[in-house]
Amino acid sequence: MFDGSFPEPGALRACPDAGLIDAIRGWSTAAAAAEGRRLSAVAEFVTRRCTDEHPDWACDDWDATAAEIAAALNISHHRATTLMNLAITVRERFPKVGALVLAGAITAHTAQLIADRTYLVFNPEAIATLDARIADQAHTWGPLSDYKLIQSLDMLVDEIDPGALRRTTGNARHRDITIADPDEQSGTTALWGRLLATDAAALDKRLTAMATAVCTGDPRTVAQRRADALGALANKADHLACLCGSPECPATADDGRATNVIVHVVAEHATLTTPADAGESLHGEEPAEPEPAPPAPPAPSGPRPKPALLVEGRGGIIPAPLLQDLIARGARVRPVPTPTAAEPRYRPSAALATFVRLRDLTCRFPGCPRPAFATDIDHTRPYPHGPTHPANLGCYCRKHHLAKTFWPGWHDEQLPDGTIVITTPTGHTYRSKPGAALLFPDWNTHTPAPPTDPAAPPPPPEDSPGRTLKMPRRTQTRAKARAYRIKTERALNDAHVAERTKPPPF
Structure with a gap:
């Protein structure tokens, strides 16, 4: 195992190239081993705290433990629970795999893939066999991509416990749409997910139809119009408003994307009135690199227009150019209220x-x-x-x-x-x-x-x-919900396994 004897950052300038490669490898091993030790500490903390004394609480022992870990690591509740699940998996289900993580032989990311692909295995003998086989083969997985590693793990699971194979067709059962946190710099939000193929084809066709229904004077690219068309659909519109600016264009009818927005402004008046820079256009292709120009006179002193706060929906920060665009298209602007007095009721106004x-x-x-x-x-x-x-x-x-x-x-x-x-x-x-x-x-x-x-x-x-009598109760405990998910997914695999193992007809 790497002993930390390689040069510290301050001494790297005098290190030969071969020494730098050795340092990269060594510190990567040390980082993986440190992650293993963190998982060990998480597993011990979870074992002590999750005594399952309150299995029907809406915020049960597991959630309360996750809250403490999330606070300590400054991470979200979801990331904390993922870390806890992985820590328990490598400690209790796959101890030999956990030993490899502690030694820095495999990363926590690889251990997470192992945990995900073996989630449906619950037979103790099958778990022990998988642990031994995976630990024996893990040293050969270094150059594998995630896809190839998943294929290797699935082959082992299919050999040892076919009913626990997480099949590709299971993706249909896990379809979802994820909307990320707003990007304060650009005023955009990432969106990804999985749809049924038929729904995806219908959506693709609809977005293309809306994006091509505007006139040729619209300054947006096709990709930008398709993205805006999805926003129009979210606002219950059946068309995309054209931005050509011509009063004679038949496609300029409002699509609701701005008039349904409420903005609370935390900015100077200049943010609402100062025109955006030419290079800050929200539409069209990226501006070309300008030709070198002679030095310009010093710009007037003063702060650059600041962004505002978007109130409705997921909230977030709106850059000044996007704010001005929304206002021009009918967004409602309201000042931030500044209440300072106490209110004589429990629920705030x-x-x-x-x-x-x-x-x-x-x-x-x-x-x-x-x-x-x-x-x-x-x-x-x-x-x-x-x-x-x-x-x-x-x-x-x-x-x-x-x-x-x-x-x-x-x-x-x-x-x-x-x-x-x-x-x-x-x-x-x-x-x-x-x-x-x-x-x-x-x-x-x-x-x-x-x-x-x-x-x-x-x-x-x-x-x-009686202090805890008002705690909301679960309709199903965490353990029962997990057992139900495993049972349901394995049951869906039974037909496939039975068909594959059916003897040939005579």
């Missing part, structure tokens, strides 16, 4: 809720990317002990809201600028600053301190009887 969501932008739990407009608004000090006031409210996704409310050991404190200090059951603290304060430093998110009501009852202690 629309103005107060909008302010809190715009200030926070995402779930305030460390590492959670859930957009604020898809979260709960939580009282830092529980109501009515704590008022419904901007300095006592924060956005949490439902999972993290339940974890901090019902699981003992969680505490949070909110500062006047909206910063939240979260303390976990292990005593570790994490600071979560409002998303808008990070992106808009000139926006003063400080609010007056919330009023205190001496007559308000104190919050109940964590160990008070």
Whole structure:
């Protein structure tokens, strides 16, 4: 195993080429081994915490454990649960594979592929056989691509437990559409997924028809028009508005893509009125590289127009050129409300809720990317002990809201600028600053301190009887749901296995 004796970064300039290659290989092995040790620590923590004492809680032992790991690593809840599943797999199901990860012989990525392709295997003897065979062959997988590695794993699974083979036809059962987080620099969002082939063909045909129905004066490329056509479909339009600008064009009717948008502006007036640079056009081909020009006189001093905040849907940041384009096509612009007084009710008003969501932008739990407009608004000090006031409210996704409310050991404190200090059951603290304060430093998110009501009852202690009675319950425990998924997918494979093993007709 690599012992760390290769040059440190500061000494690499004097290292020969062969030494650099050795260092690259050595530190890659060390990185894989370090990942194995992290998986070991995660597996031990999961084993201690996931005692399955609350299997029917909506935020069960597994979710509460994932929340602590996510906070420690500043990652999302989904990534934390994926890490936990992999850690338990290489510790309990495939210990020989886990030993290879600890030695740096294979990476955590390879171990994840192994875990995914063997998910349906539940027979202990088959698991042990697979563990031994995979560990024996893993040293030959170094140059394999992911596709070839999956093929090799599937061959082993098919040989040892044919009913556990995750067949390509299973992709139809896992069809989904994923919409990524908005890209604040471009004002766009990545989209990917899997459709039934018939639906994909219909969508492709529809997008092409809408993209080609505009006139030849439209400045967008075909690819841009197809993307915009999908947005028009999302806004219940049956056509794509032409952007040629000609009043005589019959295809300029509004397609709803801008008029259905509500924008809350956190910017100077110049952001709404300053024309975009010529190189910042949203449509057409990339501008050609301009010819060298003589030095221009110094530009007027002053800040560049800043972006704004998109309120509806997933939220996000809108660059100034896109903001001006949306406004020109009819988007509704509203100022950010600035409520400062406490409200005499549990549920905040629309103005107060909008302010809190715009200030926070995402779930305030460390590492959670859930957009604020898809979260709960939580009282830092529980109501009515704590008022419904901007300095006592924060956005949490439902999972993290339940974890901090019902699981003992969680505490949070909110500062006047909206910063939240979260303390976990292990005593570790994490600071979560409002998303808008990070992106808009000139926006003063400080609010007056919330009023205190001496007559308000104190919050109940964590160990008070009945405190957890309001925790939502699952309709099916996590263990039963996993067993059901495995049973269902294996049952779908049974017909294929029976057909393949049927003796030939006489």
